[in-house]
Amino acid sequence: GIQVEQSPPDLILQEGANSTLRCNFSDSVNNLQWFHQNPWGQLINLFYIPSGTKQNGRLSATTVATERYSLLYISSSQTTDSGVYFCALPPPGTYKYIFGTGTRLKVLA
Amino acid sequence: DAGVTQSPTHLIKTRGQQVTLRCSPISGHKSVSWYQQVLGQGPQFIFQYYEKEERGRGNFPDRFSARQFPNYSSELNVNALLLGDSALYLCASSPGTYTEAFFGQGTRLTVV
Numbered sequence: 001g002i003q004v005e006q007s008p009p010d011l012i013l014q015e016g017a018n019s020t021l022r023c024n025f026s027d028s029v030n031n032l033q034w035f036h037q038n039p040w041g042q043l044i045n046l047f048y049i050p051s052g053t054k055q056n057g058r059l060s061a062t063t064v065a066t067e068r069y070s071l072l073y074i075s076s077s078q079t080t081d082s083g084v085y086f087c088a089l090p091p092p093g094t095y096k097y098i099f100g101t102g103t104r105l106k107v108l109a
Numbered sequence: 110d111a112g113v114t115q116s117p118t119h120l121i122k123t124r125g126q127q128v129t130l131r132c133s134p135i136s137g138h139k140s141v142s143w144y145q146q147v148l149g150q151g152p153q154f155i156f157q158y159y160e161k162e163e164r165g166r167g168n169f170p171d172r173f174s175a176r177q178f179p180n181y182s183s184e185l186n187v188n189a190l191l192l193g194d195s196a197l198y199l200c201a202s203s204p205g206t207y208t209e210a211f212f213g214q215g216t217r218l219t220v221v
Binding site: 030031033035040041042043045048086088090094095096097098099100101102 | 140142144146151152153154157159164165167197199201206207208209210211212214215217
C-alpha cells in the first residue's frame with residue numbers, strides 16, 4: 001500500500017523561528033491535506049493541496065505531485081502552533097485517507 | 110455554519126460492552142468517514158459512507174459497524190469492547206467521496 005512519511009518526527013522551536021515540514025508519499029495522489037492536531041485532539045484543516053502552492057497567513061504549503069512530496073512552511077512561529085502536524089492522502093481510486101507519521105512541534109516562548 | 114459535531118465527547122465503558130458513537134456532518138455534506146486514533150499514532154480509516162451506502166471499509170474486525178441515516182448523520186457501533194479499542198474516534202465530513210475532509214472534535218473512548 002501507499003507509504004506516507006513525514007520529517008522531522010519532532011521539532012522544537014523558539015517563538016518567532018521559521019520551519020519546514022516535509023511529507024513524502026510513495027504513489028500518485030489526487031488529494032492531499034495538511035492538518036494540525038491540537039492538544040485536545042481536534043484535527044484542524046490547514047490546506048487542501050493536491051498540487052501547487054497555497055498561502056494562509058503565516059502558513060504556506062507546496063505539493064509537487066510528480067516528485068511525490070509536499071512541504072508545509074511555518075513562519076514566525078507562535079506557541080499556539082504547538083501540536084502534531086499530519087499530511088493525509090487517499091491512495092488512487094480509494095476514499096480512505098492515509099495519514100503520515102506526523103511531526104510533533106513544540107514552540108517555546 | 111456548524112462544523113462536524115460528535116457525541117459524546119468522552120466515554121468510559123467496560124470490556125465486553127457495546128458502544129454507539131454519533132456524528133453530524135456539515136450541512137450539505139453527504140459523505141461521512143470514521144477513523145480511530147490510538148495514542149501516539151495517526152488516525153486509521155474505519156469506514157466511509159456516501160449517500161447512505163458503505164463505500165469503503167478499513168482493516169477492522171466485524172465488531173465494528175456503522176450506518177448513515179437519511180439526514181446524512183452517522184453512527185459507529187463497536188460490540189464486545191476490548192481494552193485495545195480505547196482510542197480517539199474521529200468523524201470526517203465531506204461534500205463528496207473525493208473531496209476535502211473536515212473532522213469533528215472526536216469521541217475519546219476508554220475501555221476498562
